[in-house]
Amino acid sequence: MTRGFFEDVRQMITVLKPIKNAIEILESKTTTLADCFLQLCQLAFIINHIPTTVNIYEDFRNYCIDQFNERWKEFEHPVFILSYFLHPLYRGKLFY
Secondary structure (H helix, E strand, O other): OOHHHHHHHHHHHHHHHHHHHHHHHHOOOOOOHHHHHHHHHHHHHHHHOOOOOOHHHHHHHHHHHHHHHHHHHHHOOHHHHHHHHHOOOOOOOOOO
């Protein structure tokens, strides 16, 4: 096993762990449309910050972006986005 293998696993974990957490949150009985939108925004932030210093990471990042965009199209409805902006707990929340 090379050092690159463990770095590859670490990069996968940075994307897959938030997806796992999002699924757990969204399976709750109290989930709202605002929760769905918030989770999508967090995933977009994480995917956008996958490093592109190595070609395989760039390919992985592009694949994640393509998959994310497909899911976003399913969610991109004015009523869904409005539910996020009107929800008092999430107004103005930023991701860093």
